[in-house]
Amino acid sequence: MTASSKPAAHTADREIVTTRDFDAPRELVFAAWTDAKHVSNWWGPNGFTTTTHVMDVRPGGEWRFIMHGPDGRNYPNRISYLEVARPERLVYKHGGEVELEPVDFHTTVTFTEVNGKTRVTMRAVFPSAEERDRVAREYGAVEGGQQTLARLAEHLAGSTGTVSDRTITSTRIIEAPQERVFQAFANPDQLKYWWGPNGFANTIEKFELYPGGTWRLTMHGPDGADYHNESVFTEVSVPERVVFEHREPVHRFTMEMTFAAEGDRTRLTWRMVFESASEFAKVKDFIVPANEQNFDRLAAHLASL
Structure with missing residues (x-):
């Protein structure tokens, strides 16, 4: 895990930032985020699986999916894409389905070439510091983000080799x-x-x-x-x-x-x-x-x- 960049001062108290370097080309790492055939193999913390219903990666498009927890509970999710700059950047809004308590936040994911590797930085910005702390406490969002990127690293290593x-x-x-x-x-x-x-x-x-x-x-x-x-x-x-x-x-x-x-x-x-x-x-x-x-x-x- 690499050190994340310093967040902007006006959002520092309501952000969760997760960064990791991957031994894979940027185009492939970006594809792993935007192709349902890839993403279903690694998305989510340890023990979770994902079923994608719609994945339309373009500004205005949506990704609707269900995360299946290790306890058997299902978590419907909806992501709305705001920016798609292939293969450098994704910006999206996240919202849970209405029947569950919503978890709403805005995420920017950047893909940067660094010494032959790809550095991925996820910056999730919540409406308030209190909401950020609630999600971190109740959903384990900090550890979950780290585990998710670790699963992506395993997926890329297992399917691609060096x-x-x-x-x-x-x-x-x-x-x-x-x-x-x-x-x-x-x-x-x-x-x-x-x-x-x-x-x-x-x-x-x-x-x-x-x-x-x-x-x-x-x-x-x-x-x-x-x-x-x-x-x-x-x-x-x-x-x-x-x-x-x-x-x-x-x-x-x-x-x-x-x-x-x-x-x-x-x-x-x-x-x-x-x-x-x-x-x-x-x-x-x-x-x-x-x-x-x-x-x-x-x-x-x-x-x-």
Whole structure:
């Protein structure tokens, strides 16, 4: 557990602040907070389980869920999202259901890269110091927050292993200027001609190159099979960097693409971080040569322009 930052003076007496560093990339930690498939495995203090009914992570969206206590009691909860800045920040209001005594507070969760790890800070602000003390006393909120982040650490460690156990890095010097190489990816009319291993063709249905935008395509294999893919862009810095989360169909990973100018040439680097070491082990023997073929096709495409 790391030391938390000093809270603002005007809310210090009504805050609960919990901080922890995670040995996982920021995009993955953020996904663990915003994907129901992840969150049901770790949310809540020790002994609790969670059933999610609705999880709509966007400003104005809600997460409605039931926490099942180790004593058999159910605790309905409702979170309303106010801000979603992927993958840096979540802001939400928490409110219990009306049939129970409500626990209302405002939470800001930040995700910060620190020395190759991700620091998560939860800052819950209550309406008054008395309400903060009541929740801490009656619900064990301070210990509960610490236990919740400890469970998240266990979930990430158990499902992912270390980052090096599930990362594929491929790099190539491309004989073209940085802007041209970046546009070969950024322009779907070019991208469709070279994306994928040898023998693949592409139909790009949606390509929204901005944070939060969707990339949806169907890859047509040389065997005649179609492979639907869907990703969400999380970072875009023209013409240096793109990060996206590949979510469908099966292989879940984060891709970081960097375009570094080296004179009139460009060093293109792809860093793929898979959600689990077991998933990485299944695909690495295919992905490594496939990425090299992808680079070959890109180089050929640019040479033909």
